Amino acid sequence: MVNDGGWDRRSVLRGAAALAGAAVTVPLPNSTAAAAAATGSGDADALFKAGKFEQAARAYEEILKQDPANLHAARRRGHVALLSNRFPDAEKYLTTAVRLAPGDKEANRLLADCYIRQDKLSLSAPHWRAAGEESYATWFAAFSGEPYRIHGDTARLPWQQMDPIPLVEASVNGGPAKRFTFYTGAPYLQVSATVAREAGLNPIVSEKIDYLDGVVWAHYGALDSLRLGGIELRDVPVSWSSTESGADVDTDSDGMIGIWVFYHLLTTFDYAGRQLILRRRTPEAAAEARAAAAQAGAGPLPLWLTRENALHSRGSLAGLTASGPQVVGTLFGGQGEVAAVVLGDTAERLRIRTDRDRPVETFAGSHPAVAYPCYPKEIRLGDATARDVYCYTNPDAPLAPNGFDVPAAFFHCFHKPSTATLDFTDMNLYYIARGKAA
Structure with missing residues (x-):
């Protein structure tokens, strides 16, 4: 089950209970109305919230044209791309987000996931570490060849x-x-x-x-x-x-x-x-x-x-x-x-x-x-x-x-x-x- 933005290892042990993975449990940072107001991304966030991902992507791009240093928009634009395994776009925007805020746990976690899905396990390791997942970082850093x-x-x-x-x-x-x-x-x-x-x-x-x-x-x-x-x-x-x-x-x-x-x-x-x-x-x-x-x-x-x-x-x-x-x-x-x-x-x-x-x-x-x-x-x-x-x-x-x-x-x-x-x-x-x- 997802917990604070990641798979909770205790849930792994409990197996697949009736509510396991029920799409999730804890809100992520920077998804509140206050965050949207602070970043000027209210319309884009409303589209994202409604599941209109393609429209949200275009809205976040418009924000970034006006404000290239907008962390929230870069992170969300990368998230939209990652939802559909569009890895070049996901890497582009999530790398930008990490460059803007190297310690941002959410941006690092999304970028780590982006590398995991592409079997670039060792590249994911520093981002897991920045996201506070030390065990994941050590685990995936040990993979030097092609997995799967x-x-x-x-x-x-x-x-x-x-x-x-x-x-x-x-x-x-x-x-x-x-x-x-x-x-x-x-x-x-x-x-x-x-x-x-x-x-x-x-x-x-x-x-x-x-x-x-x-x-x-x-x-x-x-x-x-x-x-x-x-x-x-x-x-x-x-x-x-x-x-x-x-x-x-x-x-x-x-x-x-x-x-x-x-x-x-x-x-x-x-x-x-x-x-x-x-x-x-x-x-x-x-x-x-x-x-x-x-x-x-x-x-x-x-x-x-x-x-x-x-x-x-x-x-x-x-x-x-x-x-x-x-x-x-x-x-x-x-x-x-x-x-x-x-x-x-x-x-x-x-x-x-x-x-x-x-x-x-x-x-x-x-x-x-x-x-x-x-x-x-x-x-x-x-x-x-x-x-x-x-x-x-x-x-x-x-x-x-x-x-x-x-x-x-x-x-x-x-x-x-x-x-x-x-x-x-x-x-x-x-x-x-x-x-x-x-």
């Missing part, structure tokens, strides 16, 4: 189970098949302490973390090989956690595959066919995914990525249709019984039926949170709809933690009749409402 090298073209991994968590089989360093869950709300690959020992992993850096009523150790290293069916990834950043005695923290699976693995591939979450399909990111593979969606009558949806692992697209709730689809969190894998989480005051504003008599104690951003069952009249992603479906509302979750409004986040249960392909080259989501992948 891909061997093979296609993998089809049948799901060993759907619930309570989806499981597929994968091999670590050439060993026997292990049970891996997956979740796009998690960043890097994780394995259990047992798997780490069996694979001969040694940490590059370790840190002690408060966890529930005690502490655990989080370790960060490099994995020689991760084999996923017909595809093998080499030199993969990996993390594992252990108790003080070295035992596993979580025994529900042997590890978790996060979005950093998935965005190196053209990834299809075939819920309807209960399989995970992985392909090299080639123009031909993307064309096949686009054609399959078109044949099913589904056009591409936009795909945005922020805060290293927070995935978004456009969707809607009944009552928001006057302004058209809005930015929503979109998460695949993980676990939980709800189809979506409705954030902030959205449920109250839209008069969504909410059961206040049945509070649910959970976690959001690694902090205790109270959610309530709610039943939106309709939620929609592309052509996929669910009516009067069981959801949660988290009234204390901020609506715009990353500067743009996210009224809801869609989860594992919503996707079950569907097939979704994530194209991180053109940043498109191909979402087939009902039916298996070809």
